[in-house]
Amino acid sequence: MARLELTNISKVFAGQTRAVDRVSLTVEDGEFVALLGPSGCGKSTLLRMIAGLETLTEGQVDLAGMRLDTVPPSKRDVAMVFQNYALYPHMTAFGNMAYALKNRGVTRDAIRVRVEQAAQLLQLTELLDRKPSQLSGGQRQRVAMGRALVREPQVFLFDEPLSNLDAALRGQMRVEIRQLQRTLRITSVFVTHDQIEAMTMADRLAVMNQGRLEQFGTPLEIYHRPATQFVASFIGSPPMNFLSPSLLPIPLPEGTVTVGIRPEHLTAEGAHRLPAGHCLLIEELGSEAIVHGQLPDNQMILVRVAGDHRRVIGDSVDVGFDVHHLHCFDAQGLRVEQ
Amino acid sequence: MPQPALMKRVQFSHSPIPYLFVLPQILIIGVFFLWPSLEAFRLSFFLEDPWGLSNQFVWFENYITIFEDPDYQSVFGSTVVFSVVVTFLSIGIALLLAVKVDGLLRFSMQYRPLLTWAYAVAPAVAGLVARFLYSPQIGPLYDWLNAGTDGWFEPRLDPMDAWLVLISGSVWKQISVNFIFILAGLQAIPRTVLEAALLDNPNGGRRFLSITLPLLAPTLFFLLVINISYAVFETFGVIDTVYPFGPPAGAETLVYKVYVDGFKGADLGGSSAQSVILMVIVLALTMIQFKYIEKRVHYT
Amino acid sequence: MNGFAYWWHRTQPVDHAILIIGVLFLALPIWMIFASSGYPPEYLIQNGVQFWPGDQLIQTYDSVLHDRRGFTQQITATRMLMNSFILGIGFAVGKIVVSMMAAYAIVYFRFPLASLLFWLIFSTLLLPLEVRIIPSYKVVADLGLLNSYTGLIVPLIASATGTFFFRQFFRSVPEEILEAARLDGAGPWKFFIDILVPISKTMIAALFIIMFVVGWNQYLWPLLMTTNDDYVTIVYGIKSVMQNIDESRIPEYNRGFALAILALLPPIGVVLIFQKMFIKGLLESDK
Numbered sequence: 007m008a009r010l011e012l013t014n015i016s017k018v019f020a021g022q023t024r025a026v027d028r029v030s031l032t033v034e035d036g037e038f039v040a041l042l043g044p045s046g047c048g049k050s051t052l053l054r055m056i057a058g059l060e061t062l063t064e065g066q067v068d069l070a071g072m073r074l075d076t077v078p079p080s081k082r083d084v085a086m087v088f089q090n091y092a093l094y095p096h097m098t099a100f101g102n103m104a105y106a107l108k109n110r111g112v113t114r115d116a117i118r119v120r121v122e123q124a125a126q127l128l129q130l131t132e133l134l135d136r137k138p139s140q141l142s143g144g145q146r147q148r149v150a151m152g153r154a155l156v157r158e159p160q161v162f163l164f165d166e167p168l169s170n171l172d173a174a175l176r177g178q179m180r181v182e183i184r185q186l187q188r189t190l191r192i193t194s195v196f197v198t199h200d201q202i203e204a205m206t207m208a209d210r211l212a213v214m215n216q217g218r219l220e221q222f223g224t225p226l227e228i229y230h231r232p233a234t235q236f237v238a239s240f241i242g243s244p245p246m247n248f249l250s251p252s253l254l255p256i257p258l259p260e261g262t263v264t265v266g267i268r269p270e271h272l273t274a275e276g277a278h279r280l281p282a283g284h285c286l287l288i289e290e291l292g293s294e295a296i297v298h299g300q301l302p303d304n305q306m307i308l309v310r311v312a313g314d315h316r317r318v319i320g321d322s323v324d325v326g327f328d329v330h331h332l333h334c335f336d337a338q339g340l341r342v343e344q
Numbered sequence: 345m346p347q348p349a350l351m352k353r354v355q356f357s358h359s360p361i362p363y364l365f366v367l368p369q370i371l372i373i374g375v376f377f378l379w380p381s382l383e384a385f386r387l388s389f390f391l392e393d394p395w396g397l398s399n400q401f402v403w404f405e406n407y408i409t410i411f412e413d414p415d416y417q418s419v420f421g422s423t424v425v426f427s428v429v430v431t432f433l434s435i436g437i438a439l440l441l442a443v444k445v446d447g448l449l450r451f452s453m454q455y456r457p458l459l460t461w462a463y464a465v466a467p468a469v470a471g472l473v474a475r476f477l478y479s480p481q482i483g484p485l486y487d488w489l490n491a492g493t494d495g496w497f498e499p500r501l502d503p504m505d506a507w508l509v510l511i512s513g514s515v516w517k518q519i520s521v522n523f524i525f526i527l528a529g530l531q532a533i534p535r536t537v538l539e540a541a542l543l544d545n546p547n548g549g550r551r552f553l554s555i556t557l558p559l560l561a562p563t564l565f566f567l568l569v570i571n572i573s574y575a576v577f578e579t580f581g582v583i584d585t586v587y588p589f590g591p592p593a594g595a596e597t598l599v600y601k602v603y604v605d606g607f608k609g610a611d612l613g614g615s616s617a618q619s620v621i622l623m624v625i626v627l628a629l630t631m632i633q634f635k636y637i638e639k640r641v642h643y644t
Numbered sequence: 645m646n647g648f649a650y651w652w653h654r655t656q657p658v659d660h661a662i663l664i665i666g667v668l669f670l671a672l673p674i675w676m677i678f679a680s681s682g683y684p685p686e687y688l689i690q691n692g693v694q695f696w697p698g699d700q701l702i703q704t705y706d707s708v709l710h711d712r713r714g715f716t717q718q719i720t721a722t723r724m725l726m727n728s729f730i731l732g733i734g735f736a737v738g739k740i741v742v743s744m745m746a747a748y749a750i751v752y753f754r755f756p757l758a759s760l761l762f763w764l765i766f767s768t769l770l771l772p773l774e775v776r777i778i779p780s781y782k783v784v785a786d787l788g789l790l791n792s793y794t795g796l797i798v799p800l801i802a803s804a805t806g807t808f809f810f811r812q813f814f815r816s817v818p819e820e821i822l823e824a825a826r827l828d829g830a831g832p833w834k835f836f837i838d839i840l841v842p843i844s845k846t847m848i849a850a851l852f853i854i855m856f857v858v859g860w861n862q863y864l865w866p867l868l869m870t871t872n873d874d875y876v877t878i879v880y881g882i883k884s885v886m887q888n889i890d891e892s893r894i895p896e897y898n899r900g901f902a903l904a905i906l907a908l909l910p911p912i913g914v915v916l917i918f919q920k921m922f923i924k925g926l927l928e929s930d931k
Contacts, residue, residue, distance in 0.1 A: 080829035090818055094839055106829055109829035151884040359753065361753065361833060362834045371764075383776075384779040413828075437666070439664070441663060441666045444659045444662050464911035470862075471882075472677075473677055481689060482688050516670070518793065525926075576773075581864065584863070584883065602775070603777065603778075619775050626770055633667055639905070
């Protein structure tokens with residue numbers, strides 16, 4: 007059972023701050039976990055430590071009950087797909103996929119069988135004798151996946167593998183990677199800074215900021231019950247509104263410093279009203295619109311409304327909310343339960 | 345221009361391979377670079393008699409002799425002038441040609457090989473060509489320069505005339521290298537910048553001076569260094585083939601003098617002291633280059 | 645008038661005129677040397693350097709390549725060309741092998757002496773062979789390497805230009821390639837042979853062309869190193885042409901010119917045939 011356990015992992019680069027700060031998380035066998043966070047938050051470093059490309063300053067990695075962080079990278083039974091694919095430019099697609107097996111002393115016939123199987127799975131059979139420069143972006147991506155796949159690893163690591171693709175292809179590869187992972191049931195860790203990628207693909211996602219793990223949970227848990235103000239602001243588009251408690255006409259839990267509410271939860275029908283403001287700007291998206299409103303005290307809010315709203319700039323913005331949609335945070339940015 | 349880190353982020357460690365791999369280079373440098381350089385330094389403090397039978401430690405006497413020698417001072421001066429003239433002429437001509445090729449609407453690809461091949465000409469061959477074109481016996485340029493006069497041009501006798509021959513041979517050979525770099529520099533300037541300039545400034549000449557030339561500055565600065573080093577060191581081949589028995593007095597460069605004093609004059613100590621002085625000059629130039637390159641040159 | 649202005653703008657006659665003058669400025673001297681090599685020396689003494697090729701071209705070149713006569717008393721131009729090829733190729737190959745290995749060690753390994761060795765190698769860029777020519781000669785003489793191909797080639801390799809060229813290139817290779825190779829089980833040796841050398845192919849070729857030309861064109865070092873005619877290169881041979889011409893009553897200009905043309909053809913040929921690669925290599929070397 008390929009259960010991946012990270013215990014209290016830290017990484018300190020020479021003379022710098024902690025890139026990764028005491029992160030612990032467990033990826034269950036066959037689970038697909040996304041590491042999500044802004045650039046520089048330590049998510050790639052964490053991934054590279056699992057791969058063995060970076061040493062651990064503190065902590066321990068275990069895979070299937072065995073200590074992993076003392077094993078050299080090529081013996082770890084993990085495979086990685088890189089952001090720029092890192093294909094060997096002088097080798098054909100076949101050569102790229104076969105190289106690891108060759109180094110392990112797998113026989114030529116066995117290599118051929120395994121590469122061809124993987125190629126079939128990834129629809130690469132016709133392209134095996136092409137070099138990377140003769141392949142399109144999506145095809146290179148597939149070869150990179152194939153290279154990881156033929157090793158039959160216990161863990162799949164993805165380092166922002168879709169960020170070099172255009173939007174349409176990215177959407178398609180998202181689905182393909184997820185289906186493949188479901189079919190093969192390989193434990194996977196997927197690094198991304200794109201919240202849509204993380205939300206749609208992952209079984210669970212780990213949100214990181216400044217080297218720390220902010221929250222680890224299913225996409226819906228993270229959307230509905232963000233553990234910190236950072237998570238609340240990072241997940242969701244358009245982003246959550248943060249209001250000062252004095253604007254709200256209801257009692258709030260002890261210690262609340264900031265109250266968050268998502269733009270889609272500010273409605274005309276809400277049980278409690280916000281003070282009325284006026285409309286500064288409207289972003290029309292067709293099916294819906296984002297209204298930028300200004301409340302008294304110069305407080306700005308975003309409100310998501312249906313596409314047929316018929317508002318114009320200068321109209322009054324008068325919205326309400328339900329109490330169960332509020333997210334309260336204390337001075338440290340931690341969630342306060344109501 | 346972001347300065348990349350000195351080394352790769354990821355490296356191998358605990359392997360004997362790096363030592364094995366740098367070994368050949370280090371051995372060659374040790375034997376053929378460090379040892380001779382130190383030897384030059386050591387010899388510069390000795391006075392050796394011309395038969396090599398005895399030598400005597402003389403402290404800085406060789407250096408003092410050199411600095412007091414009016415001959416050395418004049419060779420020093422003419423080397424500086426020669427280098428400056430060669431550098432500016434060869435960069436200037438190459439700049440003109442490169443700008444013209446870059447501005448062509450058609451046939452610019454055809455000109456390129458026609459202007460780059462001369463890179464492959466050895467300085468010694470350039471010297472041979474210059475010598476015969478200016479030769480009193482058979483040289484058309486000799487006849488042409490002296491036509492209708494009482495024969496003012498005598499490159500065998502007059503040092504100024506000799507410099508003319510040496511400069512034209514040295515410049516001629518060097519144009520191609522400069523052309524290649526300047527053309528590449530021009531083509532690296534983003535077209536959009538030039539288009540923006542076109543909208544801002546209708547005057548082509550001013551546009552060249554205020555936009556193109558500053559953006560070309562890194563290339564030109566690099567070439568300045570390359571050309572000075574060429575003029576000082578590599579033109580030995582030109583001088584020695586134009587004048588196989590030595591140029592007229594007053595038409596030598598520093599490197600030529602090191603060679604003549606060391607080999608023909610068998611003054612090892614004096615020649616070594618000259619070598620050491622040359623090394624110091626090169627080091628100083630390099631320092632200036634590193635300091636200057638940081639500050640004054642615009643990078644795109 | 646409008647039509648004329650358009651024609652003027654499109655055909656750029658002034659620009660072309662300047663460029664054609666530039667092309668002629670570079671080519672004419674060599675052309676006249678070539679043309680004149682087809683005349684007997686007596687004719688050249690009377691009439692000077694010629695523009696139209698003489699009718700004895702084949703005879704002149706045949707004689708220079710095969711006869712041990714005149715200024716080349718001990719050696720034919722064929723032998724000199726061979727020596728030049730040995731110098732050019734030996735220098736280029738030696739430099740590429742030595743500098744690629746050193747650059748690999750410097751870029752891809754962390755080892756205690758790394759930065760010291762880096763600065764040692766870097767310092768060779770500052771001081772060209774010319775400034776330490778006499779002591780270098782002494783060292784080579786002490787080692788008994790005068791009049792040998794080793795003594796001719798190896799000291800020229802001491803400058804680290806090639807090491808910097810490859811260092812620059814290796815640093816531009818994405819780090820992920822190394823990481824992928826490590827995950828694929830390649831150690832330092834395998835990575836060098838299986839990955840790094842093959843992806844450096846075009847760089848190797850480009851550097852080879854440049855170094856071949858540089859080696860071929862060496863003058864001062866062969867001049868010092870070779871006292872035995874068996875090791876005379878063709879560029880050095882030019883010196884004896886010059887001395888002969890200054891000393892003899894009927895100087896053999898034609899044979900001297902032919903020798904110069906023979907000395908030019910291989911490097912120019914290489915540069916023109918592999919022009920794209922050569923320019924790429926040259927530009928890469930400056931970064």
